[in-house]
Amino acid sequence: MKRHLLSGLVAVAALSLALTGCAGTDKSEDPGADPTDSKTTYTIGIATYVSHPALQAVQDGFEEVLKEEGISYTVVSQNGLGDPANSATIANAFAADQSLDLILAITTPIALAMATAEQDRPILFSAVTDPVEVGLVPSWDQAGFNVTGTSDLNPDARPVALVKEAMPDVKTIGVLYSSSEANSLIQLRAYEAEA
Secondary structure (H helix, E strand, C coil), X not given: CHHHHHHHHHHHHHHHHHHHCCCCCCCCCCCCCCCCCCCXXXXXXXXXXXXXXXXXXXXXXXXXXXXXXXXXXXXXXEECCCCHHHHHHHHHHHHHCCXXXXXXXXXXXXXXXXXXXXXXXXXEEEEECCCCCCCCCCECCECCCCEEEEECCCCCCCHHHHHHHHCCCCCCCCCCCCCCCHHXXXXXXXXXXXX
């Protein structure tokens, strides 16, 4: 499943690069260049909100599939270090960097900041729980103007049933969450709705 999502994300990235006719440094003279053409090198800005093995796995998997698809690229990487102010700073820096052909925003705070700062170049998001709820895309079936990606939400999740399966005698479930994080609130609501 993870492999399928990453392949899909890379396919969207390749299509985004081809359709936007990216023309940064070291690009082919053809604005509609094939993203798998070894003469074309794309510059991809990758940003994450915080260091975490699962988030690093998103970037590693994305790059692995790019390599497998023969897409030549370089990466400009930034980490927000868990500070919301850094998300806006990184997003503004990426929006100002005209050498970037594509932006991969890993986590909801970074994706939101990127979508606000960059209105034209393609933005892919990943590790976003509910991109519709936070306004990144208009619906689960429709990408935004320059924004699309993958969600980490399991639409069939039944968190209370999962807890009860692991601990059949449980009577009370406490859920830790952060009121300042949309993904955390979405997960809390899933518990409340099922309970």
